[in-house]
Amino acid sequence: MEKKALTINGIPSMIIADPEASLADVLRRQLGLTGTKVGCGTAQCGACSVIMDGKVVRSCVTKMKKVEEGARITTIEGIGSPENLHPIQVAWMVHGGAQCGFCSPGFIVSAKGLLDQNVHPTREDVRDWFQKHRNACRCTGYKPLVDAVMDAARVLRGEISKEDLVYKLPADGRVWGGSHPRPSAVAKVTGTCDYGADLGLKLPPNALQLALVQAKVSHANILSIDASETEKMPGVYKVVTHKDVKGKNRITGLITFPTNKGDGWDRPILCDTKIFQFGDAIAIVCADTIENARAAADKVKVELEELPAYMSAPAAMADDAIEIHPGTPNIYFEQKIAKGEETGPLMAQAAHVVEDDFFVGRQPHLPMEPDVGFAYFDDQGRLTIHSKSIGIHLHHAMICPGLGIEPEKLRLVQNAAGGTFGYKFSPTIEALLGVACMATDRPVFLNFDYYQQITYTGKRSPFFLKLKYGANADGKIIAMESDWSVDHGPYSEFGDLLTVRGAQFIGAGYGIPNIRGIGRTVCTNHAWGSAFRSYGSPQSEFASEVLMDELAEKMGIDPLELRYKNVYRPGDTTPSGCAPDVYSLPELIDKIRPLYEEALEKAKKESTAEKKRGVGVSIGVYGCGLDGPDSSESAVELTPDGITVYSSWEDHGQGADMGCLATAHEALRPMGIQPDKIKLVMNDTAITPNSGPAGGSRSQVVTGQAIRVGCEMLVNAMKKAGGGYRTYDEMVAEKIPLKYEGKWTASACTACDENAQGNPFPAYMYGVFLAEVEVDVKTGKTQVLKMTCACDVGKIANKLVVDGQIYGGLVQGIGLALSEDFDDLKKHVSLVGCGLPYIKDAPDALSAIYVETPRENGPFGASGVGELPLTSPHASIINAIYNACGVRITRLPALPEKVLAGLKSA
């Protein structure tokens, strides 16, 4: 231990710390300064940035021995507080810089470090600074962050006042449709938002720290687990194995489709007989400190019989492959699509036929916050599990029987989540926490490191696709044939639904009258498939959008014009055979066209022999809702202080709070309430109703409607016969109920049938993507110079939230197109290894163009938004690469070596 005198946020402090401990750990665990977040823990994300003696450093890798005696350290807590925000923090709020907010303290600290040195930065200076300091963001696409720094600099230069920057409610008092900063923004920009890791540090002192014993092979039979020595190690309370699990020790996959050949009980909480994938949890060490828990976890002896590991769908589909789950075939689900006439004859007579094979891989979610949670028995004896769950009621049902607990004795709560992008649609550590808590009767806390985040949590399921278009002479597609195999990893949950998404979104956006195809879900030993933003569409639409360019090339016509011919118009139906909710794609293409033409011209002009520029487009379509008659619940209550809205609209970082507030305020506006009088109570199964999971861009539509309904019920109850509204006291005096349950069901929807025909979604989102790229022919490296998205997501509830979703999704599309992957278990195990886009990988030129066609099924005309920007932006980039240099990439990601190989073979 070393004693040091440091000045932390201006306060002289005596610190006693292990010289080998990280500054981040000392700040967070010893000093309680949890504003400094730890993301990757390996200096790749900058969430932990602090200023030390004037320099921005990543505290997660700054060992205490490198912190000099007398050092002056500034953390986010020293920059501003909720009641005294720094201009950077205000700018961050009004530019929507904090989405999940996990990176915000690090970025803001880093920006402070920049502006302390240079109060006149250019946008490129800002981008260079964040690149150099490795400040990574997965939500915003970076552009709003640069906007925020530029505005903060103006304040610091005295050109405008801080007050000028602050958001003001517009004159009409309307929140809906405006740029109100999300309610959680203040907490997020000041570091006072407690995420799971922060709350975990603030648990009662008797909380146990958990470390997992995890599989280091991908497929094996378990012969024995021996923890007898481990339990004697210092600080170890208990080593929990499958023998300690009271229930079925399985997370149920809630099989949706009766044709599923599995039973959905294939995912162990703690492995008992088999290891199904690398990283599977075998045992949990419960100890007094995380160091003791980890040291002990290393000592648990696990004897295995290794089995052949099937690391892709084709491998698992091979004839000689053994059943990964004995008794269930590795292909456990199939979904046909049959719309219109048989396609065989149509293809034969078509003027133009194109076909190709495509592969979209195992995109990792890469949230800045690794998975984290804790559990305890609450004051009513309920096992209470806090996690990043974006489906608390769903997960309740999925883990309850496995734990062996009565449903009413299980409570799930969502903590503030530092990004999920869908991975938390699946339970991750919830059941592990539950088991450990039940086995020890103590609060327990588990915080993954980033390696665990990557290797344990679910991924986007790779699709292997074959696609064929037949078009008439005019270029109108008359037939489509498709075949897709989904590598869903070893656990079946939602695998059937995902495979159905292939039927729904291959060729989406186009009025293709005749379709035949089949998809299948394949069990493998690679990472289990979980939801990921745009679930199924980035795979499906990659195929249909790149093949569309191939068709255009074959026909010799402009790819945008080919799309224009084919997009939905009245009379057309979706691949599912239903009418789209609105027909805005032609208008969106009209909006994009001039930009597209300008881009083409510019690219031609600016291309050089070394750096070739190109332009690509794609169409993106996605539905809002789970599938079929989706429904949601809310509750709205009049209180002496205002109105409380209860919902389980979970937040990935997308802005659930803002969605709730904007929707509720719009519905309550007739009675003239101020937004600060609306209190949101969210995401606790013990106190908030079942609003369904926050996925599939359903929340603003379905839960938004439930909130609208609840609010309208209250407004109606408060309405006086003679005009005006009753006060709280009047309501109480007249004994009129104060609390109303708002329920809404997408009653017009039907689930898809065995031919994938139906009306699965109450609303859709439409977009056109325009990518401008430059390919370095020497290296094969592609730089995206500009991304534009023209889209119709219905009426916009909040401009900051929607912009943020679009920009962030576009940059995830860049990652998907060019760099992101999780395949190699040695290489793809860090943010950098997985190909996360940093700020200089993203263009500063990101733009969104909106057409706001009101949706009948959305509250106040809104549709969803989150999935749209990641439906097919990567296809536009791939198409742009072809346009630039003639290399057609059909297997993502388009790594430099792949493009280079294409260039060489061309």
Add this chain to the structure above:
Amino acid sequence: MEKKALTINGIPSMIIADPEASLADVLRRQLGLTGTKVGCGTAQCGACSVIMDGKVVRSCVTKMKKVEEGARITTIEGIGSPENLHPIQVAWMVHGGAQCGFCSPGFIVSAKGLLDQNVHPTREDVRDWFQKHRNACRCTGYKPLVDAVMDAARVLRGEISKEDLVYKLPADGRVWGGSHPRPSAVAKVTGTCDYGADLGLKLPPNALQLALVQAKVSHANILSIDASETEKMPGVYKVVTHKDVKGKNRITGLITFPTNKGDGWDRPILCDTKIFQFGDAIAIVCADTIENARAAADKVKVELEELPAYMSAPAAMADDAIEIHPGTPNIYFEQKIAKGEETGPLMAQAAHVVEDDFFVGRQPHLPMEPDVGFAYFDDQGRLTIHSKSIGIHLHHAMICPGLGIEPEKLRLVQNAAGGTFGYKFSPTIEALLGVACMATDRPVFLNFDYYQQITYTGKRSPFFLKLKYGANADGKIIAMESDWSVDHGPYSEFGDLLTVRGAQFIGAGYGIPNIRGIGRTVCTNHAWGSAFRSYGSPQSEFASEVLMDELAEKMGIDPLELRYKNVYRPGDTTPSGCAPDVYSLPELIDKIRPLYEEALEKAKKESTAEKKRGVGVSIGVYGCGLDGPDSSESAVELTPDGITVYSSWEDHGQGADMGCLATAHEALRPMGIQPDKIKLVMNDTAITPNSGPAGGSRSQVVTGQAIRVGCEMLVNAMKKAGGGYRTYDEMVAEKIPLKYEGKWTASACTACDENAQGNPFPAYMYGVFLAEVEVDVKTGKTQVLKMTCACDVGKIANKLVVDGQIYGGLVQGIGLALSEDFDDLKKHVSLVGCGLPYIKDAPDALSAIYVETPRENGPFGASGVGELPLTSPHASIINAIYNACGVRITRLPALPEKVLAGLKSA
């Protein structure tokens, strides 16, 4: 566990806590909000005050289940920060409201609660508020706190600005002699000052929590200690007993006097063969949480053979008493005094003779902060012990052999201390921490609760005195005979020195030419005697000052005038036979006389049959220094940023930092340095020189001199031949040393001889106390209405510090006179039980009158100050009670029932 949504300091927070946990614990241990201090833990001190939903509550007894969902809580962190102080905090600083500072956050929060409700309080409103909310302070005497609230209210009412309140350096740039707030004030008023309990919570996560197994009897032989079951309990790492102690397992008493019959090795670190007093430490449980440690400590089996317990000096002196330390007589030290002629013949011929018996009891120190500390091995392998030690080098020597560690491998550090008043002149938990750390090789943390603070730590040693004066017809005392027995408890440390203090201070202040007497140190089984402010004089001077009133009464003359006749004048010598340093007592009496006469008149006028008023005076004298040629060391270093002063001037709360700064600045002033360029490095044996312990009012004199010398050496080295001073760069360029060791020795002093004759102190402090009281004849309860102290403590280094010392000492004198005691092991075990004065027990009318006679031996003419106000204020109160109602109390405290009994027998 219960999940609650609370708003803490304006920040919405999710809290998971045990419903039975205290809010204070949750704030401090879970949320890291260590600004809220925990003193007594039982709602008696208010250090933990927070505002909850507008009400001031004591968080230490507010269980979480009583904290309502949605509650808004404000802690000191939410009131102001170092960079944005609240007006109450500024007022606290400029009025010297923070001495030790441990109560400051609670008082400031409480004051905020008052001013939120009433921004126009009267002084009595403020006093009522603090009384009602049980805000207790042991340092300040309360008056400065009321002053601060009154000024803060003026700011809040807009009558003055916050800036008006802020301290400004005077035009001459001089710190010395002014009212500069102490350097630690900002941290203390904002709750950012980390005391031991705060640092303990901020230790590395592998730190072990310690709980003691303590004796529940006062005297016993130990038959066996069995911890075998305990070591298996949850979370227990080790149970440490005497068998684990590597060294001699004794704290050495560093026997000062060769005539001491003990060897000084009588105090065990962990009891092995015997229990010597209630609370003795038998074993230490080292566990992961304090709850586990305490639960386990209860299970250690200790088999005892109980022995007769000698709970007072007379009991231990009885013929049949066994030796408490076998081989050493219970009376183990005797000190004669023989000055001038034999007193027997003089008494026989004296015109007036008075004699009486007196008893001053076991006054408890009652600091707001209970004893606390921690230990770890530092980066150089040194066992490093942090505690409240006010003698780090002294304690180093006292515990080193007992621990069995090489001296260079032991390092002692003082934490910010929340009051000691001398009890930390003795080692308390240092050696326990060292043993536990050595046995576990882990950081260890021990935090006493208030019961342990009272029952384990040392107390003022009771004196049983017999005193006799012989005076001539004029009232000049010509002979004094004294006999005093000191109940020093079971441990000999400093017992001999304390007994010598009897010889030095019985009759001090008066030029008594002939003295004979004898004192003895008695080993008992009650609390071990440790230092306490004014060490020995409150006992000695109580006897001589009350007897002086008895003489005056016998002679029929005014007690002040009798004193005036007898106080030191040139030619007189002290009881030790040396000349006093200055002769200011006549002048001090002259200053008091008009107030005294006015008070007598007022008392006569305002006395009623039910409430009798009276006035009393006393003389107080104390020396500054350990005894004999005391010395101290400092170091002063020129750095690129300014000047660093190194010293081990430990702080009880008295203002060591301010003393250092004022003294150094005054010495460095020739070169024109700003005070904020002087950095203080204090109280760490590894980096600060041996300045000797901070006791006996020696620091400002002896260490002040050492600092002066060091600074002057540097100033001289920097002086240029042609005038002006070298810069840092010039010094480096010219290779002139940058660091200087300042040493100073009280070379004129000599220790006392076997007749108690010598010249023990380089400087003295003198005071006259004037007490005005009211006695309720129905209840016997005495209320002190006003206390005045006219004193000469030399040149005043800092007005806030000196005022604070005087006021605080006076109120401790009130406690000593009327209520404080530690005798009954069942009753005297809490602040209230021990008779701590609250604000309404202290008069708002406290005043200090200064005569600043420069001292030759003090830096810039200063003497000490801390001990003076507690030398004899209690005697003036007792004399006032007699003046009011004719009841002469000679055994303290003057509890109502004692006075009532006196009234009844009169």
